[in-house]
Amino acid sequence: MFRHTKATDLLNSGVPIHVGMRYMGHKSANMFMHYAQTLSKTHEAEFLRYRKITTDGREYQQDPHEMYEAIALSKRTDRVLPHGYCTLPPRQTCDKGNACLTCTKFVTDESFEPVLRQQMEATDGLIAERQEAHEARFGEPMSQENIWLKGRFQEKNALSKILHTISAVRTSDGTFTPLRGAGSPQGRQEEN
Template sequence: MAKRWARWRFSSGLGAGSVSIGTRAVTSFGQFLTNIAPAVQGLGDLDRELLERYLAEVHSRYAGTVTHRMLIGQLNLFFTTIRQHGWDDSLPSTVTFYSEDIPKEGARLPRALSEAVMAQLEDPENMAKWNNPSYELITLILMRCGLRITDTVQLPTDCVIHDQDGAPYLRYLNHKMKREALVPIDEDLTEAITAQRRRVHQEWPDGAPVLFPRATRNGNGDVPVADGVYRKALHRWLKRCDVRDEHGDTVRVVPHSFRHTLGTRLINQDVPQEVVRRILDHDSHAMTAHYARLSDTTIRRHWEAARKVNIQGETVTLDPDGPLAEAAWAKQRVGRATQALPNGYCGLPVQQSCPHANACLSCPMFITTAEFLPEHRQHRKQTVEIITAAEARGQQRLIEMNQQVLGNLDQIITTLENDEDAEAGP
């Protein structure tokens, strides 16, 4: 029955690591029965009394550890799955663990890498030490998107989509939650993924369905590289780079470290917990609470209710529904939280640096609302004064630069004032 459970979990898309944890829990219970109740021959011989004895055994050995909770929780999931699928009707209904049987999970600190370590890992010279461009791209995706390694290696070839504004998103299957998810990405990562697609097409001209095909014994290119293979490559890369912590000691880095690091970085940049949850595609706030205790549940409603215009005075809207709407909102919220401006917000993804310096009124990513009308009117007054003084001095270049800003301000103010007049009514 344990083998059947493991096969079913594999077929549902669960990774080898998660399946092995469940197998370990069933094995532990089987060893307990062998030592304590050798007369048990099948699931029908189990009862609540045996489970209580097992609870005492596990508590005496693992109390206060993650293993304690894992052994009980996974075994209970084993019993639940048997009942759900009708695999063995002899399993008594009393053979189950209740919520009070499972130890409460203690507060865990995020396992983020320090900024000193991340500075070494993100150093272009160290990234250039990857001898495999596929593994280098996997590392970038882990760092910037916070995906799990099992989801990353199984990315489809067409994993990049764009919203109505042309902003790119990484589309992937969250195998743990069994759903499709999206995360905003920058143009650099988009270009790197495009380059990887070209490399894959050269190797498999007929087309490969996955972005990271296994290099050998993969005629159709449909078998992705194994996550264990990448883990070994990551270990070798870290050794080549000689990455050390603040004390000069070697550091242990696993693929999941990048997910924790991204979550911690976002929280440290004052991005609300709800937005971090959506970016990392957590199923509950409790998972994201490892990074922070903050929550923001109202700001999206205010954002959606406000009229938003860009530098041409054109209305900016979010997609009305669906998973892309959630991802687009996360992108907008990150920009609002970390790149607030005195007269609007930046719509640029937080991972991407701004090529326009502070000239936001000439930047296509700039977004503003009616709440900033006083600032826009004051800015317009100052701009007219600058143009007038520049004309008197014959500074043509300065005039041209500020004329563009003045034109954008006029469009923004007109659109927002018309919107205010419409709301006020007759």
């Protein structure tokens, strides 16, 4: 029970996972997360810590607290995507399928950067594969007016803007500058 309580206290105190893992002697984040149970305040603080970015690379203009309430992470896991969040009001249904990168209701942040980079690589590979298959089948390159190709280029464009914006908030040591919460530059200015 002591280990479980200590891991929970570390996480709820805002200790980074890699530091908590080292303290507890765990080799994987999964093991540390097995012991740790977080408070809803910690979930909200972690969510609000990162600047939210829209598909066109701009900062999400709505209040992040309202966004957190709208997607209600503890109750609406269908609004949490592998690469961001859906801000579509709960009573509305999505007509985009999995085309989130072309949807104005999609928002993401720095915590999803590895998945977004992987998605960019996968999209590049898919485009190259489809273009080769098209040329092999029809004997000519795929037209830039091809509707499927246009859709993939829209996704790539959105990913490029998002990743560019994410890179702009990274510090020289590779960490991100939190815009809200403990350790944020705004919090230090308020203390002074």
